[in-house]
Amino acid sequence: MTGELVVQQALNGISFGALLFVLAAGLSLIFGMMDVLNLAHGAFYMLGAYLALAIVRATGNFWLALVVVPVALGLLGRVLEPLLLRRIRGLHLQQALLTIGVALVITDLIRIVFGGELRTLPAPAGLDRSVDVLGNPYPVYRLFVIVFAAALAATLSFVYRRTRLGALIRAGVGDAEMLGALGVDTERLFANTYAVGVGLAALAGVVAAPILTLQPGADEEMLILSLVVVVVGGLGTLGGAIAGSLLIGPADSFGKVFLEQFSLALIFAVMALVLLFRPTGLLGRIRIGR
Amino acid sequence: MKRYAAGAALVAAAAALATFPLWSKGWDSSRYATTVLENILILAIFAMSLNLLVGYAGMPSLGHSAFFGAGAYAAGLAGQRLGTENLFVGLAAALVTASLLALVIGYLSVRAAGIFFLMLTLAFDQMVFAYAFKATDVTGGANGLSAIRRPELFGLSFGSPDSLYVLTALAFFLVGALTWAIVRSSYGRALVGLRENERRMRALGYGTLTLRLSVFVLAGALAGVAGAFHAWNQRFVAAQDAGIGLSISGIIMVLLGGAGTLVGPVVGAAAVFLIQRVLDSYIPFAQTVLGLVFVAFVLGARQGIVGVARQALARARS
Numbered sequence: 001m002t003g004e005l006v007v008q009q010a011l012n013g014i015s016f017g018a019l020l021f022v023l024a025a026g027l028s029l030i031f032g033m034m035d036v037l038n039l040a041h042g043a044f045y046m047l048g049a050y051l052a053l054a055i056v057r058a059t060g061n062f063w064l065a066l067v068v069v070p071v072a073l074g075l076l077g078r079v080l081e082p083l084l085l086r087r088i089r090g091l092h093l094q095q096a097l098l099t100i101g102v103a104l105v106i107t108d109l110i111r112i113v114f115g116g117e118l119r120t121l122p123a124p125a126g127l128d129r130s131v132d133v134l135g136n137p138y139p140v141y142r143l144f145v146i147v148f149a150a151a152l153a154a155t156l157s158f159v160y161r162r163t164r165l166g167a168l169i170r171a172g173v174g175d176a177e178m179l180g181a182l183g184v185d186t187e188r189l190f191a192n193t194y195a196v197g198v199g200l201a202a203l204a205g206v207v208a209a210p211i212l213t214l215q216p217g218a219d220e221e222m223l224i225l226s227l228v229v230v231v232v233g234g235l236g237t238l239g240g241a242i243a244g245s246l247l248i249g250p251a252d253s254f255g256k257v258f259l260e261q262f263s264l265a266l267i268f269a270v271m272a273l274v275l276l277f278r279p280t281g282l283l284g285r286i287r288i289g290r
Numbered sequence: 291m292k293r294y295a296a297g298a299a300l301v302a303a304a305a306a307l308a309t310f311p312l313w314s315k316g317w318d319s320s321r322y323a324t325t326v327l328e329n330i331l332i333l334a335i336f337a338m339s340l341n342l343l344v345g346y347a348g349m350p351s352l353g354h355s356a357f358f359g360a361g362a363y364a365a366g367l368a369g370q371r372l373g374t375e376n377l378f379v380g381l382a383a384a385l386v387t388a389s390l391l392a393l394v395i396g397y398l399s400v401r402a403a404g405i406f407f408l409m410l411t412l413a414f415d416q417m418v419f420a421y422a423f424k425a426t427d428v429t430g431g432a433n434g435l436s437a438i439r440r441p442e443l444f445g446l447s448f449g450s451p452d453s454l455y456v457l458t459a460l461a462f463f464l465v466g467a468l469t470w471a472i473v474r475s476s477y478g479r480a481l482v483g484l485r486e487n488e489r490r491m492r493a494l495g496y497g498t499l500t501l502r503l504s505v506f507v508l509a510g511a512l513a514g515v516a517g518a519f520h521a522w523n524q525r526f527v528a529a530q531d532a533g534i535g536l537s538i539s540g541i542i543m544v545l546l547g548g549a550g551t552l553v554g555p556v557v558g559a560a561a562v563f564l565i566q567r568v569l570d571s572y573i574p575f576a577q578t579v580l581g582l583v584f585v586a587f588v589l590g591a592r593q594g595i596v597g598v599a600r601q602a603l604a605r606a607r608s
Contacts, residue, residue: 084589098588098589101585105581112574227409227412227413
């Protein structure tokens, strides 16, 4: 493997990891706050990507999709939470299973509206070029994804640490019941948390649309990769989502080069090792194994 | 006297089900009903095995299709590579492969409980699927494994659809009887104890990790049997047979029918198959229907179809 190829694969891995971070941040937020494993996360991701496709087709404006789609799906999440999840509050396993039903409906509707064939979205104007990285052309859009995710991580980190909302979130992840006893309207907080989490999944879908092929089954693949990211990095913390995605993204891209048939094996080997030796994940507080 | 009558009715119903293709020839000339029933029986074996985990031991696995797929590939490959159609060779290959895979995945995941267990089994299932999808030289990859030979035993061939149906029905009854025996045994009660209060079980001196791993392997092995029959029935195995879609369908079958009951998974398997395959040929949004029905049951009737029926029956009696 030449040096240039290593750099190229590293960039591919980091940009894919950046995408996984956006997705996993939402999953981790919902889980940390509400103890709900959102198994519809992949479906919301896919819905975000297909809606971006529809908006770009209609208006030609990618940036419009980047703003409108996460907001719209966030609102959908804001409605679904009190409608469905709130009714079985506290039954965490049932809540996870419920989201499976939601995912089935969403993916079926996507299939009916958009059909089953492979779709791609061109990179937005201005970012559809390549730049020179160490003497080799590299697509600008992938570099944009890295910058975008880093900016998002910085923003989320600021909100988490410096704002009142962040303090509420940290308190909610720690002990939501106690937060309720202190007079915080946790029902509203949970609904908003779910909305933000779903919005992040949709955002990941929009950002991913120009890089990854859209096809049935992409929802499951991305759901599982984001699960692995939070299991490896640690549940319920932003740092865990960052660490996990920076590990799994490159593991995926290098695995595809070195192992081909077993490309996923590398990722799962990482996960198995982390689980055996660090049951909380690298930076998490919630124990996964015992 | 009443018990004997119920027992006789059950045996008669079982015999009628097992011999279905023989007496339905007149009206089911296209064999559509037979095909549907055979598929349901195979899925019911799969759902019964998953019910041991989900319903009795309280271990919500979302990766059970890994063992179904492993059994299907093993039965198919054993026939092709060893050049034999012996039923026991195919079954043994499916049982051993599925059990070994369950031992490895189980070793890594039974330490986790509840949602975390669900997460890990889901992830490992995806890994098995990805391997099946990409290892073209072993599994046929995306093209699948085709031209699978149907089994025979002591010169008795199960090559025709009707004879294979009878064999499948026998396997269904055997697995059903086995589940019944397991649930009534002290081992089965220990599993329920695991579901109800694992800490107390540990305090009572049970090795709960070993118990969890043992039921995981047992359920995996039985899912492998279902996979083997699926391979013989279709004469084809697709990577999707080890995919997450089937794992999700499986858990829906168990919960929709009634987890922790003997009949529940069978009813659930029939309901899910009728929606996913039969209803699907009439309306384009069958999966949406399945999703909505599942959501409704999770929200309103967690005891499943069997539980709801029992309640209605009790209400009618009083």
